[in-house]
Structures are given as structure tokens and as C-alpha cells.
Amino acid sequence: MPGKREHILPQSFYARDPRIVARDLLGKILVRTSSQGATKRRLAGRIVELEVYLGEGDLAAHSAAGRTERNQVLFGPPGHAYVYFIYGMYYCLNFSCMPEGNAGCVLLRALEPLEGIETMAKARGISEDRLGSTSGLRLLTSGPGRLCQALGITRTGFNAEALYKRDSRLQIVEDGFTPGEVRTTMRVGITKSAEMPLRYIIAQNPFVSRG
DNA sequence: CAACCGATCACCT
DNA sequence: GGTGATCGGTTGC
Numbered sequence: 001m002p003g004k005r006e007h008i009l010p011q012s013f014y015a016r017d018p019r020i021v022a023r024d025l026l027g028k029i030l031v032r033t034s035s036q037g038a039t040k041r042r043l044a045g046r047i048v049e050l051e052v053y054l055g056e057g058d059l060a061a062h063s064a065a066g067r068t069e070r071n072q073v074l075f076g077p078p079g080h081a082y083v084y085f086i087y088g089m090y091y092c093l094n095f096s097c098m099p100e101g102n103a104g105c106v107l108l109r110a111l112e113p114l115e116g117i118e119t120m121a122k123a124r125g126i127s128e129d130r131l132g133s134t135s136g137l138r139l140l141t142s143g144p145g146r147l148c149q150a151l152g153i154t155r156t157g158f159n160a161e162a163l164y165k166r167d168s169r170l171q172i173v174e175d176g177f178t179p180g181e182v183r184t185t186m187r188v189g190i191t192k193s194a195e196m197p198l199r200y201i202i203a204q205n206p207f208v209s210r211g
Numbered sequence: 212c213a214a215c216c217g218a219t220c221a222c223c224t
Numbered sequence: 225g226g227t228g229a230t231c232g233g234t235t236g237c
Contacts, residue, residue: 070233087219088230107218145219189218
């Protein structure tokens, strides 16, 4: 469970170089709220792995070829969700960074599940008897496609959603937790601009998607 | 307008 | 370690 005093990160948090944003987002909590009729649901996980995609000189970034209808959130104001569809079956969740007009974003690659674990398991098709072990819990939100499925995040539902508003269904909150050692590695699954160490992980955290 | 291929995952050997 | 599923955006004819 997250600690007592939570507060939402302001939009200005995201209006910076995505390498700084990624470093500062490690250990923060992603909260997804939904109101299904009268009942309010809250799903939450701590961010343990991110990748950075730069606005300039990064051929692996969706913004590399300029603004299109699909990627326009990346060029818009900071602190908004950029959700894209990949491999015909998965979604990936990014946060726009840098002041408006500049691309640059962070990709969420893994969370440590904190709240709503049974709901996440259902969304992922994971049976409840696997949730007692770390290896079972890892199946929920360790991986960019997995975490979107666990939280019910799709492009039509969440692309362009603001992260810094009180009534947003997607928020980043801070609870005082500070990660230990942070490491950077090469990014996963890309071929272009692959040599830049733009993957940020909390060292030794068991919910990191690999390595 | 057809072909290609990807910021993935699950399941196989 | 390898590969098929599955489809929208982008590229190239």
C-alpha cells in the first residue's frame, strides 16, 4: 500500500528533458481510477522501469519523422498520456515531456503492483492462485504491454489524458518513497538508435521486466 | 494501394 | 533461444 501523504505531480514536472523526468519518476506511483457506477476502483503500481525517447536525434522515437495525427500528443503540452497500439494486440503508455512544441517522452515499462491486484489479474487472465509469489505477480505489470492490459489502458480510452489533474483517471502520485540505486541500460526491442543507454531501472527490483 | 514491420507477449523446443 | 499472433501506420511501387 502507498504511504500516507500522496500528492499529484504538477504539469511542470514533465516540462523537462525526458532523461531527468525518467530518473525522477522511478519510485513514483501510477494510479488508475475508474468509477463503475457507484463503486470506485483504484489500481496502482510503483514505477520501477522506464525508457526515454528523445525529440531530436533519436531514430527509435515515434516523433522522429515529425508530427502526424498518431503522434501529435508528443508535440503537445507536457504531462499527457501518449498511448499507441503495437504488434496488432498490445498498447504502450508514454508520458509527454518537454514544453509544448517539443517532442520527447518516457515509456512505462514496468510497475510493482500495489493496489487492485485481483482486478489486474482478471484483466490479464492470470489465475488468483499465482498471486502469492513474486514470479506470479510479475506477470501483471512487468512489461509495457502487460501493464496497459492490467490497467485497462487503450488508445481510444486514454490517449491525450492529462496526468496532473485532480479528476484525471490516470495520475502520478508521490508518497515519499525513494528508490535505491538507479541503473541505465540500452533500450529493449529497437534497432535504430539502439546504442543510447536510455532505459532507467531501479537496481535489483524484482518487478523490472528483464535484467 | 499493397507490402512491410514494429518501443510485445506467450508458448514452444 | 526461436517464432507466431495480429493490425495500423508508414513506405515504396
